[in-house]
Amino acid sequence: MSVQDLLVGLERAVDSGEHRVWGVRCAHALGLEGIAVSLRWGAELVWFSDDISARLEDAQFTLGQGPGMATDFSEVPYQVADLGTSAGERWPQFVVEAQSLGVRAVFVWPVRTGGVRFGALTGYRGTPGPLSARQAADGLRVADALAGRLLAWRPDTGEGDPHDGPGAAGAVDLHWVEVHQATGVLSCRLGVPLEEALIRLRARAFASGRPLTETARDILSDLPP
Numbered sequence: 001m002s003v004q005d006l007l008v009g010l011e012r013a014v015d016s017g018e019h020r021v022w023g024v025r026c027a028h029a030l031g032l033e034g035i036a037v038s039l040r041w042g043a044e045l046v047w048f049s050d051d052i053s054a055r056l057e058d059a060q061f062t063l064g065q066g067p068g069m070a071t072d073f074s075e076v077p078y079q080v081a082d083l084g085t086s087a088g089e090r091w092p093q094f095v096v097e098a099q100s101l102g103v104r105a106v107f108v109w110p111v112r113t114g115g116v117r118f119g120a121l122t123g124y125r126g127t128p129g130p131l132s133a134r135q136a137a138d139g140l141r142v143a144d145a146l147a148g149r150l151l152a153w154r155p156d157t158g159e160g161d162p163h164d165g166p167g168a169a170g171a172v173d174l175h176w177v178e179v180h181q182a183t184g185v186l187s188c189r190l191g192v193p194l195e196e197a198l199i200r201l202r203a204r205a206f207a208s209g210r211p212l213t214e215t216a217r218d219i220l221s222d223l224p225p
Helices: 003-008 010-015 019-029 051-063 092-100 133-151 177-190 194-208 212-221
Strands: 034-039 044-048 078-080 105-113 116-125
Touching (some): 003 133, 010 133, 019 034, 034 051, 051 092, 051 116, 051 194, 051 212, 105 133, 177 212
Antiparallel strands (some): 034 044, 034 116
16 A cells, blocks of 8 residues: 555544554654654654554653654655664663564654654664655654644543554553653652653652653552542
8 A cells, every 4th residue: 555545544443443554554654663753842752653653752752862753854765774783872761662672673754744843753773774755754754744643732622542553533642641640650759750750650660660651650559539
């Protein structure tokens, strides 16, 4: 299936709840194995095609490093065609985590409206190597189409599984809502700003080797009834 056919079917896929299937097909059309979309302003994962894509985004958020967070998109897409080269010097912990998931290349497109970037579309592949010119251009078309969906999002209309992304009504569910809640709890407990509380939460997750979301749930589960 071509990228053009997939873009035509985006509305139908989301409205029917088949957005994960659409995402996998879209990733394959781009020569990738998975894709995910995160919002920049709230460091929030809103949509992903498969578990490895979600875990890559979790790793970037937990570690505070990675291609999706660091690039200014002076080149589109931002291509890390081989994680086994100099990428380890820039993002050492992220590269270790990505390679443990079998990821060997990462590509990032801006999700934007006009000249304003408000998110990132991140794709991965299990083999090193750059994208073709066609794949790079098609990925930007996909990012622009998804930007339209996100701009139409209303936070009070979400339905469905919070790990699936846009719900049946076309809304977007927040994957890291528990992380933000736990950050607020730590901020109050420790008497520190939210930014420092998030850093401490990330450090706790990294030290324990557990996902940030699980660490956040542990904190929330200790709250009195």
